[in-house]
Amino acid sequence: MATINRRDFVKAVGLVSAAGAVGFPMISRAKPAARVVVVGGGFGGATAAKYTKLYVPDAEVVLVEKDTEYYTCPFSNEVLGGERNIDQIRFGYGGLAARGIEVVHDEVVELDAEKKRIKTKGGKTLDFDFCVVSPGISFRPDAIEGYDEAAAQKMPHAWKAGEQTMLLRKQLEAMEDGGVVMIAAPPNPFRCPPGPYERASQIAHYLKHHKPKSKLIIMDAKNKFSKQGLFTAGWDEYYEGIIEWRSAANDGKVLAVDADKGLLMTEFEEHRPAVANVVPAQQAGSLAINAGLTEPSGWCLVDQRTFESRKAEGVFVIGDACMAGAMPKSGYSANSQGKIAAASIAARATGAQAPEPSYINTCYSLVTPEYGISVSMVYRVNQEGIIQGVPNAGGLSPSEAPDWVRRREAEWARSWYDNIVADLFT
Numbered sequence: 005m006a007t008i009n010r011r012d013f014v015k016a017v018g019l020v021s022a023a024g025a026v027g028f029p030m031i032s033r034a035k036p037a038a039r040v041v042v043v044g045g046g047f048g049g050a051t052a053a054k055y056t057k058l059y060v061p062d063a064e065v066v067l068v069e070k071d072t073e074y075y076t077c078p079f080s081n082e083v084l085g086g087e088r089n090i091d092q093i094r095f096g097y098g099g100l101a102a103r104g105i106e107v108v109h110d111e112v113v114e115l116d117a118e119k120k121r122i123k124t125k126g127g128k129t130l131d132f133d134f135c136v137v138s139p140g141i142s143f144r145p146d147a148i149e150g151y152d153e154a155a156a157q158k159m160p161h162a163w164k165a166g167e168q169t170m171l172l173r174k175q176l177e178a179m180e181d182g183g184v185v186m187i188a189a190p191p192n193p194f195r196c197p198p199g200p201y202e203r204a205s206q207i208a209h210y211l212k213h214h215k216p217k218s219k220l221i222i223m224d225a226k227n228k229f230s231k232q233g234l235f236t237a238g239w240d241e242y243y244e245g246i247i248e249w250r251s252a253a254n255d256g257k258v259l260a261v262d263a264d265k266g267l268l269m270t271e272f273e274e275h276r277p278a279v280a281n282v283v284p285a286q287q288a289g290s291l292a293i294n295a296g297l298t299e300p301s302g303w304c305l306v307d308q309r310t311f312e313s314r315k316a317e318g319v320f321v322i323g324d325a326c327m328a329g330a331m332p333k334s335g336y337s338a339n340s341q342g343k344i345a346a347a348s349i350a351a352r353a354t355g356a357q358a359p360e361p362s363y364i365n366t367c368y369s370l371v372t373p374e375y376g377i378s379v380s381m382v383y384r385v386n387q388e389g390i391i392q393g394v395p396n397a398g399g400l401s402p403s404e405a406p407d408w409v410r411r412r413e414a415e416w417a418r419s420w421y422d423n424i425v426a427d428l429f430t
């Protein structure tokens with residue numbers, strides 16, 4: 005779909021901060037004394053903490069995040085491709101503290117929804133009126149036989165950015181020219197549907213320029229993937245003979261690993277790549293599981309109008325950990341949901357009417373530093389949940405486009421990133 009409307013829409017969401025895109029009004033007549041504890045300071049949690057404080061200025065907002073610094077997964081693939089430095093995707097929490105949010109660096113080990121209380125590893129007990137939980141993802145322990153924390157040190161997943169990103173980058177740098185890189189891509193649903201394929205593009209970009217005899221094979225647990233037509237057209241143009249994709253139907257699904265021997269096993273074959281990037285099947289972050297917020301699927305069900313948990317009154321689950329209807333698990337979705345949860349809490353705390361929610365997401369991917377593609381959508385909610393509901397808002401990048409269109413989308417991708425991290429952390 006290649007309409008002026010779509011391009012203008014993509015430009016708008018790329019250039020304008022996500023803050024404005026959701027459009028919730030600030031609730032200025034705040035009643036004091038709502039105590040809100042937010043667990044997890046990533047895309048969902050940082051947003052929810054900031055916007056709760058904005059909407060209800062005299063609420064006490066406490067953000068509990070186990071790490072002192074946050075590395076964004078968005079643009080971590082560009083670190084793997086050598087186009088960005090790890091320090092450029094690292095953020096601290098000083099901006100949120102300056103807004104009057106109490107930032108506690110500790111790990112939440114218990115959430116008691118009945119008593120409305122959390123406990124931390126460091127021995128703190130915090131009571132709340134409302135709690136927002138945004139712990140991200142964990143890996144299903146049974147997903148790939150032999151893949152555990154020790155294996156992840158040899159075959160990094162790099163699906164949580166930071167240390168794991170650098171481990172994979174160092175392995176790529178150390179690999180000899182002519183080596184094979186394998187990415188084991190997970191089944192649905194998972195964090196960032198286009199992520200493995202953008203990663204393949206970025207690593208191929210590095211190989212093409214630094215190790216041109218090398219190859220990259222995507223071993224997939226699926227038979228199709230996000231923005232497939234756009235990615236494959238980009239790969240044909242830029243990475244012919246470098247990237248190969250093997251679907252699940254073509255024995256692409258990795259079932260087991262032997263990390264000590266460097267082996268990946270599928271149903272019929274055994275592979276020994278020079279570098280293995282293994283991304284297992286996923287579920288909600290372990291806190292959500294331990295707190296009893298998840299369904300047997302491993303994900304949390306919420307009221308998609310407010311993001312309040314279906315299992316715990318006063319507890320809101322946002323971001324990758326929840327199932328949000330038609331919305332993908334992305335940082336932009338988590339950011340959008342953080343604003344809705346904050347507005348729901350503000351309405352409850354002040355007795356105001358919550359506004360009718362509208363949600364937004366754009367996933368940009370860089371095939372090369374100058375070749376961007378995207379999928380965008382504005383969502384609304386009906387009785388069934390969140391649906392793709394706004395005609396002509398969003399869509400895919402055009403399948404045929406001149407270079408300047410791809411270049412412009414790459415610029416918008418970088419601009420989107422600058423805006424969203426400013427929205428999260430300042």
Ligand SMILES: Cc1cc2nc3c(=O)[nH]c(=O)nc-3n(C[C@H](O)[C@H](O)[C@H](O)COP(=O)(O)OP(=O)(O)OC[C@H]3O[C@@H](n4cnc5c(N)ncnc54)[C@H](O)[C@@H]3O)c2cc1C
Pocket residue numbers: 043044045046047048049068069070071074076077078079080081110111112113138139140141162163164195196199203289290291322323324325333334335336337338366367368
């Ligand atoms: C390679 C890659 C590329 C991506 N690119 C994009 C992109 O271009 N655009 C996009 O929109 N999305 C992208 N994503 C997806 C995006 O990173 C996630 O969807 C987003 O981070 C989800 O936000 P979240 O708040 O649910 O989880 P997170 O951002 O992971 O935040 C969870 C936080 O909770 C903390 N935490 C967990 N448990 C506890 C606990 N018990 N106590 C205290 N703290 C805790 C963690 O330390 C973490 O900081 C990408 C993902 C990957 C892997």
